[in-house]
Amino acid sequence: MSERFDFAIVGAGIAGASLAAGLAPHGRVALIEAEDRPGYHSTGRSAAFWTESYGGPRVQPLTTASRAFLDQHGLLTERGALTLARTDEAEGLAAFVREFSALGVRVETLGRAALERRLPGLRSEWQLGAYEPDCCDIDVAGLHQLWLAEGKRLGTELLCRARVIGARHGADGWTIALADGRTLHARVLVNAAGAWADLVAQAAGVAPLGMKPLRRTVAQLRMDRTVPSTLPLTLGFDGSFYFKPEGGKLWLSPHDETPSQPCDVAAEELDVALAIERFKVVLNWPIAALEHKWAGLRTFAPDRLPVYGFDPTARDFFWFAGQGGFGIQTAPAAAELALGLLLDEPRGTVDPEPYSPARFR
Template identity: 40%
Template sequence: MTKVFEYAVIGAGIAGASVAAELAGDAPVVLVEMESHPGYHTTGRSAAMFAPGYGPQPVRALTRASADFFCSPPEGFSEVDLLSPRDVIMVARSDQTDALDDLIAELASEAAVERIDAQDLRDRHPLFRAGYAEAGMLDRGGSEIDVNALHQGYLNQFRQRNGQLYTKFEISDLTFDGEVWHLTAGTEVIRAAKVINAAGAWADEVGQKAGAERIGLVPMRRTALTVEAPEGVDIDVLPLVVDIDEEFYMKPEAGRLLISPANEDPMAPCDAQPEELDIAFCIDRIERAFDIQVRRIKTKWAGLRSFVPDKSPVVGFSVKAPHFFWLAGQGGYGIQTAPALARCATALISGHPVPQDILKEDLDLSSLSPKRLVTSAK
């Protein structure tokens, strides 16, 4: 292949697909994916919510900055709504109320959240076990995200802008010759002026191939399962419930209940599979909190959520490898922040100012830069 692309994006999950679509509006872009289809790993296994009060401050800022896109995507982007409203409740036992009150105070200036008592919790979610919860935080700004519609929308936009997608392209060598990058997979070689590393759990490995700094990325397995809902309860109107210390979450899912122990088990990048112990923990925590009995598991799966130590995304050019851009470490927030993160990254990559509608959400770009991780490691 003799063509030189302006940009090569590695990884066709939501991060790679969204930034590739944005970049393709102005220059030749190639998107490479090691699997047979995009989104096989984390994106395709996500039970994503749009939750403005979820995550560290930079994530919350990016989530708010993504709201307009989710509510009003570009014409033709999706045939269905990207968001379906669903309240979010962070719940606390009596021994967790300090953490709950701290979060409410932190979010007071950002989101329309309110503290609700045990009776209000049970009124809003009749499956709560009596005596379990002391209080909760209600966030009426939550919604479910149609992950597939979002991902496919970006991929379609990328194709419409003449972007080229290569699947089954597992990079064995990544070198810079002083002018362009050479991405090698078997006998195939792609050349590009700039590389965007959106390789998810494999991002640190890709960075090492490029001679970039390590960012301390840790893939963490999270397990989820769906179970039958109790009879006589209209689960479709129930909120998403998340334990304040993230020991579990539960939400309606296509007539069933999706439950998770909200585990974060460090592991090497892989095709993550659920562990029986995590499933047991999940069922135990759910049955303690809710008046339900899990008799049969309908489906079970696991995915990798990859974090750096401060749990904020890594967005910016490498301090070591020339023309090599990090777009990694989105953790469990990659779906809800994708629109703003893609636009922010595109501006930084192309040397343009970051859009003001993103910056006005109190986003400090230094909180995303890979430089912060290199400095903190010294």
């Protein structure tokens, strides 16, 4: 027995859920998820924050354009972001401030005294910083559930434990085979499979784009002192760490990017130890205990920009992948951009051209 849909979306994380909610008023939608529940992988493991410089200047338009939606739905909590630099990084930090200021991002240079006020216990080697006051924490679960609920209300059919093993395009669209023996038919096949995006493409007979899943580690520490709730998201200008407060604890990462196969990835002891050592170089806070550790996969296209659009070599195959570590903070604008392409009615303010899969063909 087979079912017919207008749109079949592979992957029910934040990307797939956002598109399902947007497409549901325009046709019958199947949201296909290989796991027992949506958001099990990257979406459910995010230490998500919204900060306009994260991901670089070519991702910034998507981040900035997402702010209004996140504000409207009460999904942001003020945090602030502080990028730390050593004296020998002064020139690079100044260029960072100039570049993002020119894009309309609020960012200012701070000296040592201002750094100490925001980060008590800061070690002496950190003399400079760039502060972004508009950085916020994102309620990731709330955002994901908002879109899942909207999709369900509008008739989206969520299929869990449904792994795609093959797909072929014919005269009436896509025929999609699932591992449990079911078959679906859909006019358009949307690839929102995250770390599995290239594998889904290959299952559909579409050439992969060279997506690279990279492991990112996060550790949760209980400190032997009060962690101020006002502590900013703190990042190293050299990309070697970030940390932030969360529920009275401290979340920190060595900002690792270890190549991985698509899988249920777990934190490695070496990466956790590296995160702790890098934190000790920044603040002189004693650590009481390591309470929790986890890892997620951040998947990038070869040029580290997301991929949104119809594949120019495969009819009715739409890429919505490669969001790296900025997929949550850019999700509202990315969904608007993709919906405009899928429905052939341009939406939003972000130019889709830099993110087209045609750039790899």
